Amino acid sequence: MHTHLLVASLTILFSCLPAGAAPLLTGTSEGMRYEVDKVVEGLDIPWGMTFLGDTELLFTEKNGRISILDTTSGKVKILRTSITVFDRGQGGLLDVAGEPGYKTGDWLYFTYSRPQGNKAATTLARARLSGDQLIDWSDLLVTRPAAGADHHFGSRIAFDGRGHLFFSIGDRGERENGQDLASHAGSILRLNLDGSVPDDNPFIAGGGLTEIWSYGHRNPQGLVYDLAHERLWSNEHGPRGGDEINLIQRGGNYGWPTVSHGMEYWGPVAVGEATRKEGMIDPLKVYIPSIAPGSLLLYDGAAFPRWRGNLFSGALKLRHLNRVVLDDAGTPVQEERLLGDLNERIRALAESPEGWIYCSTDSGGMYCIRPALPSIERLTR
Amino acid sequence: MHTHLLVASLTILFSCLPAGAAPLLTGTSEGMRYEVDKVVEGLDIPWGMTFLGDTELLFTEKNGRISILDTTSGKVKILRTSITVFDRGQGGLLDVAGEPGYKTGDWLYFTYSRPQGNKAATTLARARLSGDQLIDWSDLLVTRPAAGADHHFGSRIAFDGRGHLFFSIGDRGERENGQDLASHAGSILRLNLDGSVPDDNPFIAGGGLTEIWSYGHRNPQGLVYDLAHERLWSNEHGPRGGDEINLIQRGGNYGWPTVSHGMEYWGPVAVGEATRKEGMIDPLKVYIPSIAPGSLLLYDGAAFPRWRGNLFSGALKLRHLNRVVLDDAGTPVQEERLLGDLNERIRALAESPEGWIYCSTDSGGMYCIRPALPSIERLTR
Numbered sequence: 001m002h003t004h005l006l007v008a009s010l011t012i013l014f015s016c017l018p019a020g021a022a023p024l025l026t027g028t029s030e031g032m033r034y035e036v037d038k039v040v041e042g043l044d045i046p047w048g049m050t051f052l053g054d055t056e057l058l059f060t061e062k063n064g065r066i067s068i069l070d071t072t073s074g075k076v077k078i079l080r081t082s083i084t085v086f087d088r089g090q091g092g093l094l095d096v097a098g099e100p101g102y103k104t105g106d107w108l109y110f111t112y113s114r115p116q117g118n119k120a121a122t123t124l125a126r127a128r129l130s131g132d133q134l135i136d137w138s139d140l141l142v143t144r145p146a147a148g149a150d151h152h153f154g155s156r157i158a159f160d161g162r163g164h165l166f167f168s169i170g171d172r173g174e175r176e177n178g179q180d181l182a183s184h185a186g187s188i189l190r191l192n193l194d195g196s197v198p199d200d201n202p203f204i205a206g207g208g209l210t211e212i213w214s215y216g217h218r219n220p221q222g223l224v225y226d227l228a229h230e231r232l233w234s235n236e237h238g239p240r241g242g243d244e245i246n247l248i249q250r251g252g253n254y255g256w257p258t259v260s261h262g263m264e265y266w267g268p269v270a271v272g273e274a275t276r277k278e279g280m281i282d283p284l285k286v287y288i289p290s291i292a293p294g295s296l297l298l299y300d301g302a303a304f305p306r307w308r309g310n311l312f313s314g315a316l317k318l319r320h321l322n323r324v325v326l327d328d329a330g331t332p333v334q335e336e337r338l339l340g341d342l343n344e345r346i347r348a349l350a351e352s353p354e355g356w357i358y359c360s361t362d363s364g365g366m367y368c369i370r371p372a373l374p375s376i377e378r379l380t381r
Numbered sequence: 382m383h384t385h386l387l388v389a390s391l392t393i394l395f396s397c398l399p400a401g402a403a404p405l406l407t408g409t410s411e412g413m414r415y416e417v418d419k420v421v422e423g424l425d426i427p428w429g430m431t432f433l434g435d436t437e438l439l440f441t442e443k444n445g446r447i448s449i450l451d452t453t454s455g456k457v458k459i460l461r462t463s464i465t466v467f468d469r470g471q472g473g474l475l476d477v478a479g480e481p482g483y484k485t486g487d488w489l490y491f492t493y494s495r496p497q498g499n500k501a502a503t504t505l506a507r508a509r510l511s512g513d514q515l516i517d518w519s520d521l522l523v524t525r526p527a528a529g530a531d532h533h534f535g536s537r538i539a540f541d542g543r544g545h546l547f548f549s550i551g552d553r554g555e556r557e558n559g560q561d562l563a564s565h566a567g568s569i570l571r572l573n574l575d576g577s578v579p580d581d582n583p584f585i586a587g588g589g590l591t592e593i594w595s596y597g598h599r600n601p602q603g604l605v606y607d608l609a610h611e612r613l614w615s616n617e618h619g620p621r622g623g624d625e626i627n628l629i630q631r632g633g634n635y636g637w638p639t640v641s642h643g644m645e646y647w648g649p650v651a652v653g654e655a656t657r658k659e660g661m662i663d664p665l666k667v668y669i670p671s672i673a674p675g676s677l678l679l680y681d682g683a684a685f686p687r688w689r690g691n692l693f694s695g696a697l698k699l700r701h702l703n704r705v706v707l708d709d710a711g712t713p714v715q716e717e718r719l720l721g722d723l724n725e726r727i728r729a730l731a732e733s734p735e736g737w738i739y740c741s742t743d744s745g746g747m748y749c750i751r752p753a754l755p756s757i758e759r760l761t762r
């Protein structure tokens with residue numbers, strides 16, 4: 001009898017091993033069911049991700065490794081590189097991005113924390129892919145000043161499709177950098193694709209570093225250019241409370257640390273003079289408490305049509321995937337928190353050609369979010 | 382102890398009930414894993430299918446019903462119509478198609494077997510969708526002659542993106558119709574979108590019915606226009622053996638019943654004079670034995686990038702999904718038979734905006750083929 005029950009148990013156990021496994025997590029958003037599954041684990045912190053083609057997802061790890069996931073086979077190919085990164089605290093190898101319409105052999109752009117003696121500086125570089133190797137690596141801009149702090153490096157990259165790129169950099173741990181136009185820290189920068197400075201940048205005629213496009217930022221770790229509406233979105237970490245989503249304007253001052261919606265870490269004291277001030281641009285959305293956004297994606301895929309035009313960001317502290325709906329004018333009007341059940345610090349996001357969302361986590365994993373099929377509809381003739 | 386084992390059994394049992402179910406069937410093609418699931422059952426024979434938008438799959442049933450499947454919710458909405466079809470044998474409501482770039486309110490085109498006394502004629506009609514109703518239904522061409530036979534109606538619809546549509550019609554059970562240019566039967570026809578005859582049709586100056594584009598066909602039940610290469614593909618049922626894939630040329634004679642690769646049903650006797658003859662166009666692919674193709678799809682999706690440019694057809698007799706790879710010149714070079722384990726007569730095919738393939742079956746079901754995720758890749762830091 002014991003044996004029979006044991007056999008029964010094993011039978012049940014093995015009959016449960018399906019032809020394809022059931023998804024790890026399912027949910028519904030805007031009436032669309034989705035499934036979440038893990039695709040990679042055992043990584044360092046995968047920080048930046050970008051699709052190179054239909055099935056090639058290039059990603060960085062904070063420790064300096066650069067790899068390609070074949071999303072069809074699930075296999076990861078580690079590329080040969082010879083870069084050295086300041087892999088401490090929030091520092092390391094950060095974002096990677098190719099221009100819209102990237103083809104093999106085109107430039108790939110990276111941001112990383114470049115060691116400068118005992119200090120480090122957020123740096124923009126580019127390189128090209130040749131087989132399983134990154135060649136022609138060159139630094140396009142080593143931002144100034146280098147700092148000893150191991151936090152607030154930024155940094156994300158975005159392209160406007162007209163020959164320019166933007167990249168973000170945090171205040172490098174010195175909040176005064178936010179309002180200092182003689183420092184790159186606490187700014188979003190704009191360059192030509194070869195690293196030169198566009199002659200229509202806002203401070204080209206004096207008054208600040210010529211690379212600066214906007215300033216008064218604390219630690220912008222999400223940056224995305226909406227090609228259809230020709231507008232640049234960023235999100236950033238507030239101090240304690242006061243994470244922001246901003247629509248970035250040329251030459252704009254976003255207020256840090258003069259104005260903020262956040263509190264000091266050490267006590268119930270607001271940071272700055274107020275939450276707003278004339279001449280400083282208000283965020284379009286504020287998160288209190290902080291979610292700690294690690295990325296920003298403007299969804300545009302076919303797989304989840306009712307998510308189109310929504311802003312997604314990975315949330316590190318309040319572990320979830322944050323979805324923000326914009327109205328026609330671009331004003332955030334609705335927020336949803338997805339994937340909380342994973343209990344993961346969600347870092348980078350990438351949209352696949354078919355519109356699935358890949359996200360990485362600080363525990364070294366990578367997940368895929370894709371549409372679920374509804375249950376069978378049974379009709380009669 | 383018994384109780385403990387029983388509890389263990391039940392624990393295993395219930396822990397196996399997943400958040401989302403495992404797929405019905407999985408497989409691999411060109412290194413891409415796919416999953417197959419049933420989405421609808423209990424229909425009559427779903428004969429034609431076309432996506433109207435991101436999540437709306439319009440489909441016909443042979444019995445005359447027209448419905449829309451919401452692929453997100455899984456719900457089917459039956460449209461109000463007032464058409465009468467000759468629902469006997471192979472006859473009934475057949476194909477439905479909208480022009481590429483279809484928007485709500487545009488014309489939808491249908492083919493059906495129109496009752497004519499005791500006979501029936503393959504007929505092209507159009508109508509528009511207004512809420513849950515089809516309005517402004519009108520017949521554009523009632524093909525001639527009507528026939529009493531309940532087989533070989535064709536019929537599929539395709540658009541060239543330049544203001545013309547093609548539709549196919551079988552020999553209506555009289556094989557001599559294939560070579561008879563005074564009969565629409567056994568032909569592929571070409572019309573303007575309003576049903577009028579284009580003035581560059583091949584037989585406009587005499588010698589045949591002006592609607593005919595190509596002739597010598599037995600029962601073409603697959604038709605697809607490749608917009609990128611500007612070429613029209615068709616497949617058709619041979620008699621016993623000799624199903625064909627043809628590249629359709631203006632004014633071309635495809636030989637039925639003068640030439641054929643098939644045998645008579647009643648014995649080991651070849652149909653026609655030979656397998657080829659001067660002045661008659663050879664098929665680019667012949668199936669022996671017959672698979673009985675029920676549809677034709679040129680895949681162009683993002684979900685299965687290595688299937689792009691392949692021709693798919695549902696196979697009714699040799700129950701499977703047939704995939705044919707073309708080389709750069711358009712010559713079939715490879716064939717694969719998928720989904721045989723379903724053991725279903727696969728009828729209509731439709732590609733969703735994200736590149737999933739929906740297929741219907743003569744048992745009244747509808748399935749979805751979508752990419753599977755690979756198993757988790759485990760790395761070390």
